[in-house]
Amino acid sequence: MSHIDVLSVTKLSPLLEPQLRAVFNLHDRVHETDPAAFAKIAPSIRGIAASGESKVPASLIAQLPALEIISVFGVGYDGVDVAAAKARNVMVTHTPNVLNDDVADLAIGLMLAAARQLPAADRYVKEGQWPNGPMPLARKVSGARLGIVGMGRIGQAIAQRGLAFNMSIAYTARSAKADIPYQYFPNPTALAAECDYLVVITPGGAATRKLINAEVLQALGTKGILVNVARGSVVDEAALIEALQNGVIGGAGLDVFESEPHVPEALRAFPHVVLAPHIGSATSQTRQAMADLAFNNLKSHFEGHAVYTPVPECAHKG
């Protein structure tokens, strides 16, 4: 398949790029770095390799008349214009399920870190403050009320972990799920009013933009802790900073931000906020599984077989 031209639209994972190079004719971000070379190669590009944060707009799809498939290394594909792809009969694939455990583990890790003030505790010991007296008391996690915004694959994995902490679980999603035993609330505000920890794990994109706004944070309350492992766009970051400044909520644990990798100075300065650089799926084991799936989707397509994991919009005809 070395004659098949594939464009990477992002710096690919070192677990994925060599696999692609070994099999395809890979063009690394030429559309950004070398417009003249891109103009020559564009008519023959048949595949795109993207990451969960990549942008694949309609304008790029329109420049690639031979495009057949966009393979996303990640479960979130809010940067891909799926409607434009579908209109051209271009398949879009992603990497669901293989990262559920890691993202759920990180959500629980951020919840524990924010509630029990683990980064501050670490600094307390390392900076030699312990001999001066104990740290301020923290907040209990076990037995508390966990609210989950988005009860999909990862949301359910987070709920499972919450049960092991004897937490009561409630959720919101676009609709209540008949096969899910937890209490359903019709919107994030109603859910936030009834929980101590609010974990956000919806897709990004226009439909969820600023779903977590000032009203939701007000409902979560002064002792409540917000955890966001979804996308930065889902939380109104300015409203969150204001809520943290004014004690409207008790703290936060954040893996994702509005303008990654840039994080507002105000967020970085709060002692009661724990931050991570978008590492939800960032373990060797999971990134390998994601790379293999992203690669195999492309390979299977170009071998004339069905892809393994189409995005839902491409899984159904019509």
Ligand code: NAP
């Ligand atoms: P999923 O199985 O598709 O679940 C998504 C859930 O979000 C569903 O329960 C869905 O509700 C709900 N939802 C969608 N739109 C909503 C809206 N407008 N209001 C309320 N709820 C809404 O997806 P997943 O595999 O769990 O992944 C979820 C997201 O996690 C990804 O799209 C990605 O953005 C993020 N993620 C982050 C990281 C990280 O590194 N931090 C890693 C992986 C994934 P319905 O069931 O009612 O449709």
